[in-house]
Amino acid sequence: MDRGLLLARWRVILTDSGLFLLMALCPIPVWQDGVTWRNAAESLVVAPGVAALALLVAAGQCADLARRTRGSGLPVTVRADDDTQTLPLPRAWRPEDRDRFRTALLASGRSSGVEETPAGELRFP
Numbered sequence: 001m002d003r004g005l006l007l008a009r010w011r012v013i014l015t016d017s018g019l020f021l022l023m024a025l026c027p028i029p030v031w032q033d034g035v036t037w038r039n040a041a042e043s044l045v046v047a048p049g050v051a052a053l054a055l056l057v058a059a060g061q062c063a064d065l066a067r068r069t070r071g072s073g074l075p076v077t078v079r080a081d082d083d084t085q086t087l088p089l090p091r092a093w094r095p096e097d098r099d100r101f102r103t104a105l106l107a108s109g110r111s112s113g114v115e116e117t118p119a120g121e122l123r124f125p
Contacts (some may be wrong), residue, residue, distance in 0.1 A: 001062050004078035009058035019054055023047045072105065086121040 014020040026047040030039045066076045074087055089098055102114050102122065115123045 001059070001066065002077045005065075005076065006055075006058055006062050008078050009061050010055050013054045013058055013061075014051070017054075019050050023050050072108070086117070086123050088119075088121045 014023070023046075026043045030036075030043055033039055062076070069076055089101070093101075098116065102116065105114055105122070117123055
């Protein structure tokens with residue numbers, strides 16, 4: 001599993017779901033009421049618990065992405081969340097091999113709009 005993709009997904013989960021705000025609000029009772037056992041326990045349990053839960057969800061998403069792309073030849077890297085991905089094809093392939101590979105990708109139902117660039121790469125919009 002790509003560590004960069006895992007951290008990118010973790011950041012997206014924390015920011016999009018509002019969990020980051022929950023983590024940021026945890027130290028406020030300590031600041032307002034002072035250090036008590038209850039405030040310290042809430043701050044020390046809630047924030048790391050939320051972060052760990054978000055990390056588990058991110059790991060699950062990365063594993064699901066790796067499972068879905070298995071056998072397609074596409075690398076699962078931090079670039080997987082980009083709007084457009086490219087896959088460089090081996091230069092030794094003949095044009096009919098490239099056409100066969102593109103046709104197989106489109107027939108798999110896992111990709112759409114596959115285009116070949118002049119540089120010999122497949123672009124997935």
